[in-house]
Amino acid sequence: MLDFNPIGNNEKAHSIDPVYNQIISTISHELRTPVATIKSNIQLLRKFSYDIDHSVLEESFSLCEESVDDVARFLDNIQLLNSAGKSKINPVYSLFRAKRIICHLCSHLAKFNLDCHRIVLEWNLKNREIISDRKYMNQILFHTLSNALKFSNGKVKLIISTADDQLSIMVQDWGIGIAEEEVEMIFEPFYRASNVKHISGTGLGLAIVHALVKTLGGGIHISSSIGKGTTIQINIPYELSN
Amino acid sequence: MSYQTKILVIDDDQRLGRTIKNVLSTEGYDVCYANSGAIGIQKAFEYSPHLILCDIKMEPIDGYQVFNVLKESSLIDHVPFIFLTGSSELEDIRFGMDLGADDYFVKPFNNEDLIRSIENRLIKFKKLKEEGKHEFMALFKLSPNGIFLFNNSSIIDANPALLKILELNKDEVLKLRIEDIFETNFIPEIKEKIQRCLNGITESFNENVTLIAKSGVKTDVSLSISVYEKYSGGSLMIGLMPLYNDHSKNVDKDHMASEVLKLLKRENISITHSLGEKLTEVFKLQNVKNHSQNNNFFSKRENEVLCLSLEGLPMKIIADKLSISDRTVEKHRAKLMEKTGSSNIIEVIVYALKNNLIEI
Numbered sequence A: 001m002l003d004f005n006p007i008g009n010n011e012k013a014h015s016i017d018p019v020y021n022q023i024i025s026t027i028s029h030e031l032r033t034p035v036a037t038i039k040s041n042i043q044l045l046r047k048f049s050y051d052i053d054h055s056v057l058e059e060s061f062s063l064c065e066e067s068v069d070d071v072a073r074f075l076d077n078i079q080l081l082n083s084a085g086k087s088k089i090n091p092v093y094s095l096f097r098a099k100r101i102i103c104h105l106c107s108h109l110a111k112f113n114l115d116c117h118r119i120v121l122e123w124n125l126k127n128r129e130i131i132s133d134r135k136y137m138n139q140i141l142f143h144t145l146s147n148a149l150k151f152s153n154g155k156v157k158l159i160i161s162t163a164d165d166q167l168s169i170m171v172q173d174w175g176i177g178i179a180e181e182e183v184e185m186i187f188e189p190f191y192r193a194s195n196v197k198h199i200s201g202t203g204l205g206l207a208i209v210h211a212l213v214k215t216l217g218g219g220i221h222i223s224s225s226i227g228k229g230t231t232i233q234i235n236i237p238y239e240l241s242n
Numbered sequence B: 001m002s003y004q005t006k007i008l009v010i011d012d013d014q015r016l017g018r019t020i021k022n023v024l025s026t027e028g029y030d031v032c033y034a035n036s037g038a039i040g041i042q043k044a045f046e047y048s049p050h051l052i053l054c055d056i057k058m059e060p061i062d063g064y065q066v067f068n069v070l071k072e073s074s075l076i077d078h079v080p081f082i083f084l085t086g087s088s089e090l091e092d093i094r095f096g097m098d099l100g101a102d103d104y105f106v107k108p109f110n111n112e113d114l115i116r117s118i119e120n121r122l123i124k125f126k127k128l129k130e131e132g133k134h135e136f137m138a139l140f141k142l143s144p145n146g147i148f149l150f151n152n153s154s155i156i157d158a159n160p161a162l163l164k165i166l167e168l169n170k171d172e173v174l175k176l177r178i179e180d181i182f183e184t185n186f187i188p189e190i191k192e193k194i195q196r197c198l199n200g201i202t203e204s205f206n207e208n209v210t211l212i213a214k215s216g217v218k219t220d221v222s223l224s225i226s227v228y229e230k231y232s233g234g235s236l237m238i239g240l241m242p243l244y245n246d247h248s249k250n251v252d253k254d255h256m257a258s259e260v261l262k263l264l265k266r267e268n269i270s271i272t273h274s275l276g277e278k279l280t281e282v283f284k285l286q287n288v289k290n291h292s293q294n295n296n297f298f299s300k301r302e303n304e305v306l307c308l309s310l311e312g313l314p315m316k317i318i319a320d321k322l323s324i325s326d327r328t329v330e331k332h333r334a335k336l337m338e339k340t341g342s343s344n345i346i347e348v349i350v351y352a353l354k355n356n357l358i359e360i
Helices: A010-015 A018-047 A054-085 A097-100 A105-113 A135-148 A178-184 A206-217 B014-026 B037-047 B063-072 B090-099 B111-142 B160-166 B170-175 B185-197 B253-267 B273-284 B299-311 B317-321 B327-342 B345-354
Strands: A094-097 A119-125 A129-132 A156-163 A167-171 A220-225 A229-237 B004-009 B031-033 B051-055 B081-085 B104-107 B146-151 B154-158 B205-210 B218-231 B234-241
Touching: A010 B004, A018 A054, A018 B014, A018 B111, A054 A206, A054 B014, A094 A097, A097 A135, A097 A156, A105 A135, A129 A135, A135 A156, A135 A167, A135 A206, A135 A229, A135 B170, A178 A220, A206 A220, A206 A229, A229 B004, A229 B051, B004 B014, B004 B037, B014 B031, B014 B111, B031 B037, B037 B051, B037 B063, B037 B327, B051 B063, B063 B081, B063 B090, B081 B090, B081 B111, B090 B104, B104 B111, B146 B160, B154 B170, B160 B170, B185 B205, B185 B218, B185 B234, B253 B299, B299 B317, B299 B327, B327 B345
Parallel strands: A119 A156, B004 B031, B004 B051, B051 B081, B081 B104
Antiparallel strands: A094 A129, A156 A167, A167 A229, A220 A229, B146 B154, B146 B234, B205 B218, B218 B234
């Protein structure tokens, strides 16, 4: 995915390519902060040989653990994108109730300080049980909704329907939107629209959604207007148990 | 009296922020943690730290902006400011140092390096503080007026003049709470006003009260209470009491405000358009003034914007009157709402009235 060339055209890569800079800056930030947290906590524990206030001790361990999880999640995401780009990921198909794709969605969003109460959910299920990759479905929903919640303030409409061998997910928000000329770039890994510079993020979410939807043989369409909001329409084919 | 050194940590990464807080608390510092640039700026004023540690890459207000805002307010003229950065690029570091920061650390850093730097930066600050403390102690001992220090209503220290009035020795007074030395009918009023100071709404207040000595002898004094030192866990307050001179009682000026509050109560403080208009009508007739002496809660500009809003003037006119832009008016209004936890200007007005921040 990344074209590292430490010696050859080094200068060119550094100064000219803003995408390259953006990638390095994101990776640096995403890794440095958790690593700093881990290092600092380990030093604290060592200095006092664990002989510190019990609640601080407990917190110290959890902070380390959570930071390691952060790093792992970031690496997982990068690797997923890399593998997906080379068609190297294989979905695990299983039969499950369509409603289960929203399992743990709220608690997952809450971990990132996102309020799922803003989501207005509508089901339109012709088939109640489908065969697909449940884990991927969960991730697709999570990243799509976390974007919609992050870049808007009000309600977010989510319509999930199953009909004609297609699972359809429609996510609509009335937030800041994406500029017309940037819409086609939005699925590029690490790409962040120019109007979200003041909101933190890695630029990986929609790239992952895109990669997973493609892997499941589906299609994704995004329509957006700056200042008005964004609608993402995802269609994923599925099979029935018989 | 314990003087703990206060450090404000500003970092939008909660995990690293909490970690630094734990590291520094374990070293004996009083640490206040803010998880955004905006909260950091607010805390810098509320908490008045001795040193500020600030992350650079934060959104939407970054570390450089935090530094510049505090520099403008002359707050960090004497408060050491240390940057934490996620980037080891020389350019970024130089930019921070050129602004006038005292030091910088690249993440991940060594705790010991950070602690050593903090100690060094604090030496100068502490020297200034010690001088101040020395002067204060002399005044404390020699003053003919009663002086006492307390936190969370427990008395921490009292000077000889006050001990004499109370007929107590020092050990006895340290076991007391503030309600033990005043006549009971003054207590609710005093406590409420202390709470207002603790909440940062006012810096100080005056009240005529009666002291009760060990033997039951009563002495009328004019009590002035003010915040002496702020900590993350509470505040150290100081009470001063010259002997009471028979001033005429304060006339109750709050009649109008209480009428408005009654009206709001009846309407359940739901801010409908018509209620907003009613409020404006009530205020239009009045000459609005701010309690500038005991109101450090809002800035001068914020007060002006608030008072003009009270008169029901539209944004454009307010902007013209103050010779600032619409956007700046909007910014001040946003700040007013943020400070008072309100979602619109009417709620700000209600808050200001309730807390005696404005006078009508």
